[in-house]
Amino acid sequence: MFIAMNRFSITPGREADFETAWRTRESYLQSVPGFIRFALLKGDEPGEYISHSTWESRAAFEAWTRSEAFRAAHGQGSLAGIIAAPPRLSLYEAVITEEAPVRA
Amino acid sequence: MFIAMNRFSITPGREADFETAWRTRESYLQSVPGFIRFALLKGDEPGEYISHSTWESRAAFEAWTRSEAFRAAHGQGSLAGIIAAPPRLSLYEAVITEEAPVRA
Numbered sequence: 001m002f003i004a005m006n007r008f009s010i011t012p013g014r015e016a017d018f019e020t021a022w023r024t025r026e027s028y029l030q031s032v033p034g035f036i037r038f039a040l041l042k043g044d045e046p047g048e049y050i051s052h053s054t055w056e057s058r059a060a061f062e063a064w065t066r067s068e069a070f071r072a073a074h075g076q077g078s079l080a081g082i083i084a085a086p087p088r089l090s091l092y093e094a095v096i097t098e099e100a101p102v103r104a
Numbered sequence: 105m106f107i108a109m110n111r112f113s114i115t116p117g118r119e120a121d122f123e124t125a126w127r128t129r130e131s132y133l134q135s136v137p138g139f140i141r142f143a144l145l146k147g148d149e150p151g152e153y154i155s156h157s158t159w160e161s162r163a164a165f166e167a168w169t170r171s172e173a174f175r176a177a178h179g180q181g182s183l184a185g186i187i188a189a190p191p192r193l194s195l196y197e198a199v200i201t202e203e204a205p206v207r208a
Contacts, residue, residue: 003145003156022200030205037203041107041196050196052107092145092154096126099141101134 001036001094002055009084010047018049018082025076028069029053034060047084058093105140105198106159113188114151122153122186129180132173133157138164151188162197 010018022040029035034056041050055061064070114122126144133139138160145154159165168174 001143003143019199027202029202035204038201039105039107039198040200042199044195048194090152091148094143095123095146096144097142098131098133100139 001097002058002061003092003094004053004055004061004089005092006051006087006089008049008051008087010049011082011084012047014082015042015047018079021077021079021082022051026073028073032060032064032067032069035064051087058091061091105201106162106165107196107198108157108159108165108193109196110155110191110193112153112155112191114153115186115188116151118186119146119151122183125181125183125186126155130177132177136164136168136171136173139168155191162195165195 008018019040019042027038029038036054036056038054039052041052043049053061055064112122123144123146131142133142140158140160142158143156145156147153157165159168
């Protein structure tokens with residue numbers, strides 16, 4: 001399992017605009033091979049958000065970043081003025097994973 | 105959905121010891137109400153790890169941190185010398201989530 005996190009710092013007062021931009025975007029992820037799940041995370045620190053995506057492998061994530069769907073997904077609108085700094089991408093390999101048991 | 109991330113910086117050369125400490129620990133998470141999944145993530149930056157847990161809610165995570173199981177889980181062995189600094193905990197609420205469709 002592989003996780004990509006893109007960390008955003010939002011201009012004070014523009015948090016609602018940032019969330020709206022994500023809610024109204026076209027995702028394109030549903031048909032991408034190796035995609036497992038996505039979450040937009042809001043941190044406890046002011047203006048802190050993470051675009052958080054989980055993949056079957058690093059190769060699946062890298063193939064997505066080279067795809068036409070990726071270009072289309074990232075060509076939607078502009079976050080100018082909403083984000084206070086360029087996003088910072090960090091990449092992680094899962095070395096241990098554990099899932100809750102299926103509960104009745 | 106709620107995510108807790110505890111970020112670790114490992115002393116250079118002690119990465120294998122850090123992973124072994126996690127692999128050999130008792131997890132205690134399986135029976136915790138509201139627990140969804142756990143991963144130990146290894147970052148692309150040298151010595152960078154995240155203990156990453158996903159919960160149904162912030163309340164479920166907070167109840168875990170007040171439980172006997174939490175005290176037992178965190179009383180196992182010592183990471184002295186293996187971690188270069190105290191871990192840094194960050195907490196996140198998911199404001200958007202998306203799952204891959206179930207594939208045949």
